Amino acid sequence: PNLSMFKMEIKADLLLLNGIVMTVDREFNVVEAVAVKYGKIIATGTTSEIEGLKGKETEVIDLEGRPVLPGLIDSHLHVVGTGLLLSQINCRTPPMASISDICAAVKEEADKAEPGDWILGRGWDQVKLSDHRNPTRWDLDKVSPENPVWLTRTCGHIGVCNSLALEIGGVSKDTPQPVGGNIEKDEGGEPTGLLEEGPAMILVRRHIPPTSFEDTVKAIKLASKAFSEAGLTGVVDAGIDSTTMRAYQRAADEGGLSVRVNMMLHGKIGDETPDESVNRINDFPITTGYGNDLLRFLGLKLLIDGGIGGRTALLREPYEDQEDNRGILVMPVEDLQRRVDAGNLAGMNIGIHCAGGGAMDVVLNAFEQTNKKRPVKGRRYSIIHAYQPTEENFETCRRLGIVVASQPSFLYYLGDSYHENVGDERSKWLKPHRAWIDNGIKVAAGTDSPVTPYLPFPSLWASIARKTEVLGTQMGTEQRVTREEAIRMYTIKGAYYTFEEGTKGSIEPGKLADMIVIDRDILTCKEDEIKDTVVLRTILGGKTVYEA
Incomplete structure (x- = not known):
């Protein structure tokens, strides 16, 4: 690029030099250096070309051959769900290898909680668990009888809860199936604790403190x-x-x-x-x-x-x-x-x-x-x-x-x-x-x-x-x-x-x-x-x- 005008009139706030800069422009050009002014890119090119934009106050980062990409999107x-998950039980595999691992984590949280406090988690995938099945209310009842539990499957479209949470949500064998959702029931018609899709999940989730x-x-x-x-x-x-x-x-x-x-x-x-x-x-x-x-x-x-x-x-x-x-x-x-x-x-x-x-x-x-x-x-x-x-x-x-x-x-x-x-x-x-x-x-x-x-x-x-x-x-x-x-x-x-x-x-x-x-x-x-x-x-x- 012709930088002679820039060199006379403008000095960059930031220079990135000596790198492998993948511009992701139309031709996917790769250059060595980038100059930045007022938060925007003003030039790209070779290190020798871009160095000419250095001023007394310019921050210079020597990339030492490291690659640079545009910020990823x-x-x-x-966003909020991601932030909140950082303070909930991580039910993913790994680290959870089995339903008993998940239940142990639920018990740990329930032991610290006041009776009635909700225990929340997310991330299980039944195919990755050694049990090769979904958790049920009966699994969770054993470790949290006094605290309602709500765990969201990794996909976000299925949740499982314990019997106390079902009771709070008014879900029983007599609850009709909601339009657009499914309350999983066993052969005797009893809810298993598994609720599929929003219209079913909301029966319980609406009771979780906002x-x-x-x-x-x-x-x-x-x-x-x-x-x-x-x-x-x-x-x-x-x-x-x-x-x-x-x-x-x-x-x-x-x-x-x-x-x-x-x-x-x-x-x-x-x-x-x-x-x-x-x-x-x-x-x-x-x-x-x-x-x-x-x-x-x-x-x-x-x-x-x-x-x-x-x-x-x-x-x-x-x-x-x-x-x-x-x-x-x-x-x-x-x-x-x-x-x-x-x-x-x-x-x-x-x-x-x-x-x-x-x-x-x-x-x-x-x-x-x-x-x-x-x-x-x-x-x-x-x-x-x-x-x-x-x-x-x-x-x-x-x-x-x-x-x-x-x-x-x-x-x-x-x-x-x-x-x-x-x-x-x-x-x-x-x-x-x-x-x-x-x-x-x-x-x-x-x-x-x-x-x-x-x-x-x-x-x-x-x-x-x-x-x-x-x-x-x-x-x-x-x-x-x-x-x-x-x-x-x-x-x-x-x-x-x-x-x-x-x-x-x-x-x-x-x-x-x-x-x-x-x-x-x-x-x-x-x-x-x-x-x-x-x-x-x-x-x-x-x-x-x-x-x-």
Whole structure:
């Protein structure tokens, strides 16, 4: 670049020199150095070129050959849930190898708690447990008879509770099945403690004391710090209420927000009726794009099915060994359409959780219908998760400009249960990133934390390797993406999803100086080493917000 004018007139606030800087520009150019002024990138090039922008007050970081990436963007997660999980029982495998391990952790918490206090945890996956089954009320009753217990499965679509919690929720053998949910019952009709999907889970969850405003602010700050340490500089928080948005403002005002956030409003809160949802959406005071570089409003988030790991995602065909189970549609089609139309007419971007193929068909039809009321093309509506597309789905997405918000981490952390639940052949087509990209559809990556850990490099690696965590099962080699494509999914495609590709997502002059320094070159290292990448420094707007 011609830097003679810069050298005469301007000196940088920050220089990064002697590195392997992956710009993620259109050509995926790799340079040695970057210059930053007023929080934005002003030049990239060789170290000798960029050194000319050094002034008396310039901070200089000698990268000593280390790689630099644009700050990573998680296109779909839950910030408060991630922050709160840090203070709940971690039921994941590892560390939990069995139901008895989970119960021991519950007992430890119950022994410290006052009678009546709720014991909360999250993260189990029955396929990874040595018992190879879900926990039940009877497991939990043995270790917590005086404290209600609520544990959420890793997917977030199934919960298990003890008998005391069922009693508090008024759930018995006589409780009718809620529309869009399922109360699992044994052969005698007794509830097992397992509640599937929101309409069933809310029967008990509504009795858990709500998180206070101050604790919500604290959770946001905790999660923000954790994200910075992991190399995330941007996230989409999918599905929050207006009070949480106010908590974000408080966290930002107090200097506790070190990650850029795009907020999405819940399309349905609790057991809200369609009329109540529509009125709330209509009364919401802002629409897509409102905010600043740190905190913005993206749009409306809806959910219509569950997950494949818990066999609640709505498939087009039955689950393995369950001819009568194709999953759950958690919201009637007509209710979904009313909420989609309300968001559309209010000018909102809309993203909808649709894991199974049957759910994808429902959602894309809803987008087709609302498109007749107000055009969708160019407004970057999204399908979230999107495991099982058809050629017809590809065509609809191309025509309407739909973006896919996908979580490659599911293939790694949840893939073993997926493989068991839909079989070898169908599992090869779950999250087919290669096919999405080849069909000209933008794919943004993420983790859906706390469903899977927010760490971006295992997720980025999973889109390349497509292997499961426990058994190392290959989940469709033909759907692998290249390393450059995987990086783009976590950077510029995430920025595109939120209409910010002009300001972030790559290291180019004029863009926000969001960058991370890492310990290995993920373009050339051994493939399986990508997931173990360590973040050494995270820079947000030219300021270091984390240093190892």
